[in-house]
Amino acid sequence: MFLSQIVSVIFKKEASGVGIDPSSEADFIEVDSKVELPFWLAHELQLRQAVSVNVPPCFNQKTRLEIQADCASVDIRSRCPYFYEFGCKIAPIVGDRTIGVLLLSAFKNRYKEILTKAHTAAIAAGSKFWTILTNEEINLYETAQSAMASFKKWRMGGPRFQIASILGRKRKPAE
Amino acid sequence: MAGQSNHELSLFSAEELEFIAEDEIVDIVPNLKMDPLCLVSGDFGPFTPQIVTQVPLWLAIALKRRGKCSIVPPQWMSVEKLTQVLEEERDSQEMSEHLPFHYVEISRLLFDHARDNIPDAYMVRSLIEDIRDVRFHKVETDLEGFNGFTIAVKIKNLSAMEVNIVRPFIGRALQAFYKHDSPELIPDPERVSERRPQVAQNAPRRQLRR
Numbered sequence: 001m002f003l004s005q006i007v008s009v010i011f012k013k014e015a016s017g018v019g020i021d022p023s024s025e026a027d028f029i030e031v032d033s034k035v036e037l038p039f040w041l042a043h044e045l046q047l048r049q050a051v052s053v054n055v056p057p058c059f060n061q062k063t064r065l066e067i068q069a070d071c072a073s074v075d076i077r078s079r080c081p082y083f084y085e086f087g088c089k090i091a092p093i094v095g096d097r098t099i100g101v102l103l104l105s106a107f108k109n110r111y112k113e114i115l116t117k118a119h120t121a122a123i124a125a126g127s128k129f130w131t132i133l134t135n136e137e138i139n140l141y142e143t144a145q146s147a148m149a150s151f152k153k154w155r156m157g158g159p160r161f162q163i164a165s166i167l168g169r170k171r172k173p174a175e
Numbered sequence: 176m177a178g179q180s181n182h183e184l185s186l187f188s189a190e191e192l193e194f195i196a197e198d199e200i201v202d203i204v205p206n207l208k209m210d211p212l213c214l215v216s217g218d219f220g221p222f223t224p225q226i227v228t229q230v231p232l233w234l235a236i237a238l239k240r241r242g243k244c245s246i247v248p249p250q251w252m253s254v255e256k257l258t259q260v261l262e263e264e265r266d267s268q269e270m271s272e273h274l275p276f277h278y279v280e281i282s283r284l285l286f287d288h289a290r291d292n293i294p295d296a297y298m299v300r301s302l303i304e305d306i307r308d309v310r311f312h313k314v315e316t317d318l319e320g321f322n323g324f325t326i327a328v329k330i331k332n333l334s335a336m337e338v339n340i341v342r343p344f345i346g347r348a349l350q351a352f353y354k355h356d357s358p359e360l361i362p363d364p365e366r367v368s369e370r371r372p373q374v375a376q377n378a379p380r381r382q383l384r385r
Contacts, residue, residue, distance in 0.1 A: 084355065088355070103355045104352075107351055107352065108352075111321065111352075112319050115348075116315060116319075119311070119340075119344075136351060140347050140351065143343040143347050144341075144344040146343075147341070147342070147343050151189050151340050154188075154189030154190060
């Protein structure tokens with residue numbers, strides 16, 4: 001899940017006896033040292049005001065520009081498969097109000113693409129498209145596809161009056 | 176809500192919709208003599224040979240399968256009417272109001288069980304397919320208009336099967352829009368700054384230990 005996404009933080013307090021940073025020589029973290037931590041840990045430390053969290057690279061300026069330019073074809077998955085969920089969690093922590101706007105505009109534009117492709121294109125044709133979606137978008141895509149597939153199955157299937165399995169069974173001879 | 180079908184978004188399966196559609200009333204021409212049937216949903220009959228009477232679709236199909244009646248296809252299921260509807264659908268972005276709510280299911284049931292009672296069956300079938308395609312495309316165009324401010328979408332005269340196909344998708348999409356548009360995500364700077372010192376006061380100062 002997005003809890004294990006790595007974020008970089010800056011320590012605001014000294015911390016001794018922690019082996020968080022494997023590259024450090026001493027068993028000690030100085031103030032202002034930059035360390036990469038999983039999100040869950042960074043969040044806890046941030047609540048205790050031990051660290052300040054940097055904006056992760058998937059929400060940096062470069063990504064934003066790409067998303068603004070051609071939203072539908074940006075490969076968000078390779079940057080962060082949990083883009084939206086992670087974004088929702090990280091926005092209040094880094095105190096960046098623009099992340100919310102970014103998420104909404106990204107989703108708004110990509111949604112159209114998913115809408116048209118999910119209900120019409122065959123899965124094989126969509127495979128390239130498939131690789132750039134985030135997990136949330138894939139869920140959405142699959143929901144639409146499965147609804148369409150089950151409708152098609154129903155439409156193609158021949159006349160069927162199903163017999164309940166219990167009725168079809170032969171009665172066992174009394175023992 | 177939905178009976179046996181899966182999904183947390185309470186989706187009816189196509190089979191369940193078909194089952195519901197079987198309660199629609201159709202005209203039949205029986206070829207047997209039988210007293211009225213008194214059912215929970217109402218009394219049907221009496222059945223007299225060559226006299227048209229009205230029954231639910233499931234009863235019509237049951238009689239038809241036993242060779243006891245012929246089904247009169249509903250008025251909208253004629254080549255003439257369907258051609259009109261198709262033109263209407265192509266001309267405007269609005270959904271036509273001349274089709275019944277269960278047109279997909281009814282036409283499928285009639286094609287399966289009473290094909291010989293439908294004049295120009297092949298033509299009727301392909302017209303219905305065309306109409307369905309045009310309508311579905313319209314639904315997609317309507318849904319493309321979604322944005323963060325959408326709280327509801329209004330599409331008139333949508334049929335049961337059409338709404339069922341898009342229901343899970345719309346549900347999820349609206350949830351996502353709602354989530355990303357919620358005010359908590361775009362916090363008020365003042366509110367946040369109020370909240371932070373509080374946390375600091377409550378949090379005990381601790382040394383990190385291994």
